[in-house]
Amino acid sequence: MTTATLPDSAAGLRSKLRRAEMRQRLRAYALILPLFGFTLLTFLVPIAMMLFNSVNDPVVSGTLPRTTALLRAAPDSTAIPDEPVFAALAADMKEATEAQTASQVGSRINYERSGLRSLFMSTTRQIVNVEHGPWKPAFLEINPAWGEPKIWSVLRQTSHRYTADYYLHAVDLTRDDQGHIQREAADSRIYVDVFARTFWVSLLVTLLCLAIGYPLSFWLSHLPPKTANLMMVLVLLPFWTSLLVRTTAWVVLLQKEGVVNSLLLATGLIHAPLDLVFNRFGVVIAMTHILLPFMILPLVSVMRQIPPSYVRAARSLGASPLTAFVRVYLPQSVPGISAGVLLVFILSIGYYITPALVGGAEDQMMSYFIADHLTRSLNWGLASALGGLLLAGVLVLYTVYERYVGIANVRLG
Known part of the structure; x- marks a missing residue:
């Protein structure tokens, strides 16, 4: 009798375990359901509608x-x-x-x-x-x-x-x-040139943010905690200011009678005001300033997790400072570089206000023409097609980037 009840008892335990696991999964699904619904309504549905409008012509x-x-x-x-x-x-x-x-x-x-x-x-x-x-x-x-x-x-x-x-x-x-x-x-023929301009300006801004943000993040991650927190407040300070205000401030700084030209004239470095605004230079400078925190934040968060003892160990084994940095520190900071580069590049692709205010007629990016077709010419089909091609280009570049960054990670490791 005892032997006969053992299989029944094991089957009952398995059944209870399955029910408990099912309840846990249902609770997990219930927790993520609001986030899934929000993502569906605010991200996936608009993209699907955009792609549909790009081919729908009724x-x-x-x-x-x-x-x-x-x-x-x-x-x-x-x-x-x-x-x-x-x-x-x-x-x-x-x-x-x-x-x-x-x-x-x-x-x-x-x-x-x-x-x-x-x-x-x-x-x-x-x-x-x-x-x-x-x-x-x-x-x-x-x-x-x-x-x-x-x-x-x-x-x-x-x-x-x-x-x-x-x-x-x-x-x-x-x-x-x-x-x-x-x-x-x-x-x-305008759109091919505009696509090339958009990707080139975005790439240039991303590289400038990386060149400025990496050493700055390295410095912030090695400061004492109190000083580092104070410096991070200064990094986050632009987030508390309107994008329109920051962009307009660059117009004031870079115009011919602005602070920069006045300072250069006063120091004798130049003899006539420079054209620093309403051109490509002004667009790149303003976008780099605005997007730099998006590069610094992921880099600092990753660099703070890298133990300093790894570099010290490499130095103690005879590696030069450069070799220790390239072979030990840099590979561990690549996740922060990847996150910052992707974030800055994708944000740059869709920028509209800054190029519209700081750039000239030859410096407008694709977002300007999409907005123009949506609001002025009301050619929503062409605006959707431009947006669809921009999305496809970003996805292709993201795929290529992830592939080669993964290969570089393996080699550096």
């Missing part, structure tokens, strides 16, 4: 359903359409006028070819007064441009609900009247 197909259906079904995509398409367009224009959505179509096709908004809107205002066909001569009488390929090429390109055209424009590509992909005109 304006033309939703406002001109008859016209776009006939254009998509046409065997020859380069020919001027016949009477049925003009009749469908007239009917769609009249419905769009009643629904007050014609201006949306005009704005959308104007993104593809400048000047088409005025053509579409003027035709819409006049075609509603035409009661019957034939419609093709009526359109040509209103504006002979309806007999040219450009307007129909754009309507065909925008007739699909989902499109890659926003991404094409984001890399300075476009489609010709036959739908072939080609480069934008030389005076319209």
Whole structure:
């Protein structure tokens, strides 16, 4: 009887253990659920919406359903359409006028070819007064441009609900009247240069923050606790000041009649004021000052955990100060370098206020153009495509960086 009850007792214990583990897991999930919900609503959902908007293009197909259906079904995509398409367009224009959505179509096709908004809107205002066909001569009488390929090429390109055209424009590509992909005109190519400028300025600011922040963090981590705490307060002091105030202060300091130029003139180092603001120099200096604490904080937190006895042991074994630093101290500080570099670089990529206030027309970064499309031109599709490419670039660089930093860690170790 005792032998028979042993398996039952063990099975009961296992069952209770499983239930206890399940309750612990459920409690753990319940604790992280608010954080997961917050991350989902404030981070993942906006990114998903941005990526969706970068390919979603419902304006033309939703406002001109008859016209776009006939254009998509046409065997020859380069020919001027016949009477049925003009009749469908007239009917769609009249419905769009009643629904007050014609201006949306005009704005959308104007993104593809400048000047088409005025053509579409003027035709819409006049075609509603035409009661019957034939419609093709009526359109040509209103504006002979309806007999040219450009307007129909754009309507065909925008007739699909989902499109890659926003991404094409984001890399300075476009489609010709036959739908072939080609480069934008030389005076319209801006975004590739802006992407390069954004990544270059971010990299330069990151390297400057590392060059300044590493020795400063080394010094802070080796100070006595009371002095180190006082110095850390000075490092954190910029966080208590508005970003706009700090940026404006740099304009005051660096302008031609500012403190820096006045000091240099007074000491005789220069004989005429220097252009230190509203250019690339001012942008880099201001961004480095603002982002430097984000480099110092992770470096100090890591360096304080490195035992000084390791370097002393290397010195006692005959290593020079430089060798002891490179072979012993530096590899242990790499986690702080990685965290600081990633933090500063990612923050630099999305900077908007500082370049807008301190930089010139040739120093604006990608965030400026994204904000411009969101607020002024209302081209949300292109703004989403630019943001999507910026996100993809950061992810690629992060992957490459982590891979090579891991290899460097192994070699240094």
